[in-house]
Amino acid sequence: MDNNVNSLQVVEQQASQKINQSNIKSIQIDYNSLLKYTTTCDLQKNEIDSLLKMFKRIDYNKVGFLTYHDMMDLLKEFGFQINQNCKEKIFKEIEDRNTTKLDFQTLLYIARVCKDFESKIKENEEQIQYSEFIDAFVALGGEPDASGYVHKNKIIEILSIEFDLNFDIDELLEQLEVQNESLDFETFRQLFRAENKKSIKRNSSLLSLLSHRSMTQRSTSSISTVKIRMKDFERFLDKLQQEENENIGSPSPKK
Incomplete structure (x- = not known):
């Protein structure tokens, strides 16, 4: 010990x-x-x-x-x-x-x-999550200072081609009442904060994947070395499910 x-x-x-x-x-x-x-x-x-x-x-x-x-x-x-x-x-x-x-x-x-x-x-966790949002935003074509835009088709392309995932982004955009094809940083963040509990878990995992993609791209020039497949995504889901089960077993603060 x-x-x-x-x-x-x-x-x-x-x-x-x-x-x-x-x-x-x-x-x-x-x-x-x-x-x-x-x-x-x-x-x-x-x-x-x-x-x-x-x-x-x-x-x-x-x-x-x-x-x-x-x-x-x-x-x-x-x-x-x-x-x-x-x-x-x-x-x-x-x-x-x-x-x-x-x-x-x-x-x-x-x-x-x-x-x-x-x-x-909590403040540290929020800062880490913000950095993760920035990394994911940059991975899709946005700027490191949170300026610029990402196109919804770019999100679909990366998720389907690099991660072998099918993701109904239109459904989430409809929930957020977003009409534009291009998303600014704040709208992009909302995309991963859908109120549906199942979506939150899935979207949080996607955010981690996109963030990982951005960080890995900065350390290598070969896109073939950053392939993350469905089994990796499932591990993310398993980890989140584990954390969720632990949180259910813990008392909520009476604050």
Whole structure:
């Protein structure tokens, strides 16, 4: 196992023991007094209300504190995806605040840390997807600065000749109420964001294929070396289906 993972587990165990020992000496608390801390946590009121409701339910002895593992369970139930990197952010927040008791105020600050962490991940994913759109747009004749146009027949040609795929682009253009044969960048992006769930999965795979084509073309002059056939496309679909199944099994954020 990776040394970083081992180190994280040790720190997690120590933090849990330290917090649990401190919580033994806790006294009962009035939950109404907890609300005075909410103005500085940068969370929405509905998020704070949900967290308080969950906090009160888990703190059945009404001591005003949670164990480390109870806090982690609460954060996951709230909808946060707590991976190793997120745990490191949580430990740093606890350390910076020099706290040994996970009261409601600390929970709010930790929830904000988790929210900020997920926002940055989403921002990075959006940037990656934007770059993928640019690559696909360029592969079809557009410009790297998102200017220019791509013709729908060019899309059909590349998908049918290079990828051996039949793609009903007219159906999607009809959904988007697009009349032009040439598509600008924004219309091109919408083409891969059809509201039909099945189309989204299929279109996302096509986007990856076109993006891959553009990147590969920049590294080789022989188009014959960039042939991607149906079996590759099916692998894309399998991967997306796998990710979709994993997402179905994960709780949705209550944010």
